[in-house]
Every structure is written in C-alpha cells, then in structure tokens.
Amino acid sequence: MRIEHAETVVTSPGRNFVTLRVTTEDGITGLGDATLNGRELAVEACLREHVVPLLTGRDAARIEDTWQYLYRGAYWRRGPVTMAALAAVDTALWDIKAKAAGMPLYQLLGGASRRGALAYGHASGRDVPELLDSVRAHLEQGYRAVRIQTGVPGLGTVYGVASSAADGEGRYDYEPARRAAGGPALPVEETWDTRAYLRHVPRVFEAVRHEFGPELPLLHDGHHRMTPIQAARLGRDLEPYDLFWLEDATPGEDQAALRLIRQHTTTPLAIGEVFNSVHDYTTLLTERLIDYVRSAVTHTGGVTGMRKLLDFAAVYGIKSGMHGPTDISPVGMAAALHLDLAVHNFGIQEYMRHSADTLEVFRTSYRFEDGLLHPSDTPGLGVELDTEAARRFPYRPAYLPVNRLTDGTVHDW
Ligand code: GCO
Numbered sequence: 095m096r097i098e099h100a101e102t103v104v105t106s107p108g109r110n111f112v113t114l115r116v117t118t119e120d121g122i123t124g125l126g127d128a129t130l131n132g133r134e135l136a137v138e139a140c141l142r143e144h145v146v147p148l149l150t151g152r153d154a155a156r157i158e159d160t161w162q163y164l165y166r167g168a169y170w171r172r173g174p175v176t177m178a179a180l181a182a183v184d185t186a187l188w189d190i191k192a193k194a195a196g197m198p199l200y201q202l203l204g205g206a207s208r209r210g211a212l213a214y215g216h217a218s219g220r221d222v223p224e225l226l227d228s229v230r231a232h233l234e235q236g237y238r239a240v241r242i243q244t245g246v247p248g249l250g251t252v253y254g255v256a257s258s259a260a261d262g263e264g265r266y267d268y269e270p271a272r273r274a275a276g277g278p279a280l281p282v283e284e285t286w287d288t289r290a291y292l293r294h295v296p297r298v299f300e301a302v303r304h305e306f307g308p309e310l311p312l313l314h315d316g317h318h319r320m321t322p323i324q325a326a327r328l329g330r331d332l333e334p335y336d337l338f339w340l341e342d343a344t345p346g347e348d349q350a351a352l353r354l355i356r357q358h359t360t361t362p363l364a365i366g367e368v369f370n371s372v373h374d375y376t377t378l379l380t381e382r383l384i385d386y387v388r389s390a391v392t393h394t395g396g397v398t399g400m401r402k403l404l405d406f407a408a409v410y411g412i413k414s415g416m417h418g419p420t421d422i423s424p425v426g427m428a429a430a431l432h433l434d435l436a437v438h439n440f441g442i443q444e445y446m447r448h449s450a451d452t453l454e455v456f457r458t459s460y461r462f463e464d465g466l467l468h469p470s471d472t473p474g475l476g477v478e479l480d481t482e483a484a485r486r487f488p489y490r491p492a493y494l495p496v497n498r499l500t501d502g503t504v505h506d507w
C-alpha cells in the first residue's frame with residue numbers, strides 16, 4: 095500500500111478549511127484536517143512544501159513510523175503549524191487503513207465502548223432572555239448538554255455569543271474568525287473588562303438553573319481571560335450551579351496557574367484547545383489539576399497523537415472533552431468521533447453544526463441522535479471531499495479577533 099500522491103485542498107464554504115488528501119497506488123484515498131483558524135495557509139505551505147514531498151512512495155500502512163518520522167525526523171518539534179500538518183497526514187493514513195480493512199475507524203481503535211458520544215452545543219445570547227431562548231432551541235434540536243455564554247453589560251460583542259439568531263435549520267452564526275468591515279483584512283477588535291464579567295456570570299447561571307432545573311449539564315468557556323485568583327473566585331461563585339466544566343479559565347501555557355484555581359474550587363476544569371502535544375499537559379495530568387483535556391485531533395498530531403494523550407490522561411482518571419467548533423472541519427470532527435466511541439475515558443464532545451455549504455463540500459455520514467453523536471459504520475472516517483464543490487468556495491482571509499482591555503491594553507483572547 096504505497097502512497098502515490100498527496101495534495102492539499104483549501105476551500106472556504108462559509109469559513110476556511112485546509113484538507114490533505116492522500117492517494118495510494120491501489121486508489122484508496124484518505125483525508126486529514128489541517129485547519130488552523132486564521133493561520134490556514136501556514137499549515138498548507140508546511141504540508142505542500144515540506145511534508146508532502148516526503149510521503150510519495152512511503153508505505154501507507156506504517157502509521158506510527160510515519161508519525162515518528164515526521165515528528166522526530168523534522169528536529170523542530172511541536173507547535174500548532176507543525177502538529178496540524180502532522181495531524182492531517184496521520185488522520186489520512188488512518189482513513190486509508192480503515193477503508194482498506196473495510197471497517198469504520200473506531201473498530202481499528204478497539205471497537206465501540208458506548209452507544210454514542212454525548213455532545214454539547216453552544217447556547218448563547220446577548221442578554222439573558224436571548225440566552226434562555228437559545229438554550230430552549232438547543233434542547234429542541236436534541237442537545238442534552240449546553241455551553242452557556244452571554245454578552246456582558248457595558249461591553250460590546252463578546253467571545254462566544256452568536257452574531258445572529260438560529261437559521262431555519264437551527265444553525266447559529268457563531269464564527270469568531272472575521273474581518274473588520276471595509277478596508278484591508280484586519281482582525282476585529284473587542285473590548286474586555288474582567289470585573290464586569292465576573293459580576294455578571296453567576297447571575298446568568300442562576301437564571302439558567304432557575305429556568306431549566308438541576309439536571310441539564312452546563313458548561314462555560316472563560317477563554318483564557320482571567321488571572322488565577324480571578325478564576326478561583328469564579329469557580330467558587332459558580333459552585334451552586336454545578337457546572338459540567340469551566341473551560342480555559344487562564345492562559346493555557348501556564349500550567350502551574352491551575353494549581354491555585356484547584357486549591358479554591360470544586361468546579362471541574364477543562365483546558366487544552368490551544369495545546370498541541372501530550373507534553374503541554376504533563377503538570378496538569380500528573381498533579382490532577384484538570385478534569386478534561388480539550389485538545390482536537392486536528393491540532394494534536396492526529397489520531398495517533400490524540401490517542402497517546404488520552405491514554406496518558408486515563409492513567410490519572412482524566413477524561414476527554416475534544417474541541418469541536420466549526421473551525422474543526424467535518425474530517426477532523428469524524429476523526430474525533432471515532433476516538434470518542436472507542437476510548438474508555440471519554441467525557442463529552444463539543445459539536446456545532448457546520449453550515450449547509452460546508453456539508454456540501456464535505457459529505458459526512460456521522461449522525462446526531464438523542465443527544466449522542468455516532469461516527470457511522472462507513473469504512474474509514476466516513477467523510478468524502480467533493481473537490482468540484484470545494485473549488486466553488488475560494489480561500490478568503492479572516493482573522494480571530496484581538497481583545498483589548500477598556501484602556502486599550504492587548505489582552506488574552
Ligand atoms: C471553543 C473554542 C472556539 C475557539 C475557536 C478558535 O471552545 O469552541 O474556544 O470557539 O475560540 O476554535 O479558532
């Protein structure tokens with residue numbers, strides 16, 4: 095099963111995606127997601143210029159060897175660009191292996207450990223009434239867990255709040271990567287005030303629990319904006335509302351910060367969507383400072399990298415909560431779902447529905463039923479790329495927002 099060729103496909107059906115397509119001599123194709131929001135072409139160039147030339151003629155079946163060859167062999171390790179490129183190759187090779195075996199990927203990962211993966215959706219509103227409507231709409235769509243984000247009084251647009259109400263098919267326009275209106279493609283700038291946020295959030299959760307009762311799993315994303323002591327206070331203030339998790343309370347690269355938060359609160363903690371390797375987690379896991387790992391297959395060296403991370407987390411009783419916003423392509427989402435179904439330490443899966451245009455380019459087979467996601471029994475990942483459709487949506491530069499404090503200081507986003 096030699097690799098005959100590999101190519102990158104960049105397409106923008108509503109948002110940008112980078113996909114690697116690997117083809118073997120016997121005509122089997124595999125797909126890998128290499129999308130890095132706002133830095134898409136850096137990964138595309140890394141693949142095209144430095145990685146794809148190494149693939150031709152390699153044995154597609156030797157996945158671990160190829161992973162090590164690209165990881166160790168490059169000398170320059172880790173980092174989001176490198177690890178997204180590696181992820182795309184790795185995921186494509188798993189897709190090929192599973193197609194060659196005539197099995198859905200989860201079977202090669204050990205088979206199903208559960209009926210399906212509990213998914214959470216993104217409920218949001220500019221104010222509390224709008225948020226409550228959004229939670230209701232998510233429950234009607236079948237979600238059995240929801241993330242709660244709202245606007246903050248006195249601030250303008252705030253991270254995680256959809257910019258429009260749901261469309262006719264229940265999809266929300268939640269897209270953080272945008273471009274400022276008019277002029278060149280520059281990031282949108284937002285204004286932030288942590289004290290106003292800390293005063294507001296507990297009231298929001300009080301309203302949601304009052305309306306929907308104690309059972310519904312509720313999540314919240316702090317998006318790296320607090321100091322450790324602020325995060326400790328928020329975690330403590332939210333304890334009466336029994337969160338499923340508080341995510342990214344502080345900037346992720348400071349692992350020791352989580353010690354302080356942990357000392358003060360029993361609110362479960364999740365972190366890791368901006369991490370790209372098991373080595374980013376060593377303190378967090380060995381000291382049991384978190385409850386869920388948030389990495390994505392797409393940004394963590396693929397199925398192989400993610401499996402290594404999840405097995406390490408399992409030793410400490412820590413569960414998965416894989417990153418799954420719409421900037422993870424349907425290929426990356428499918429790869430996550432196969433792991434979700436197979437690993438023992440599954441926790442929850444983030445799931446936002448992709449736009450109709452995206453689903454025209456990426457033909458998926460995964461299903462969302464009764465709050466659970468299933469990757470389907472289609473051999474491989476179960477996603478096909480329609481290259482004709484992809485060509486109709488050319489790349490369009492867009493950036494994640496820049497966040498500033500009210501005095502203009504650049505703050506974490
Ligand atoms: C999440 C994330 C996303 C990220 C986005 C950046 O929890 O889903 O925080 O909304 O901001 O993926 O590209």
Ligand code: MG
Binds near residue numbers: 315317341342367
């Ligand atoms: Mg997040």
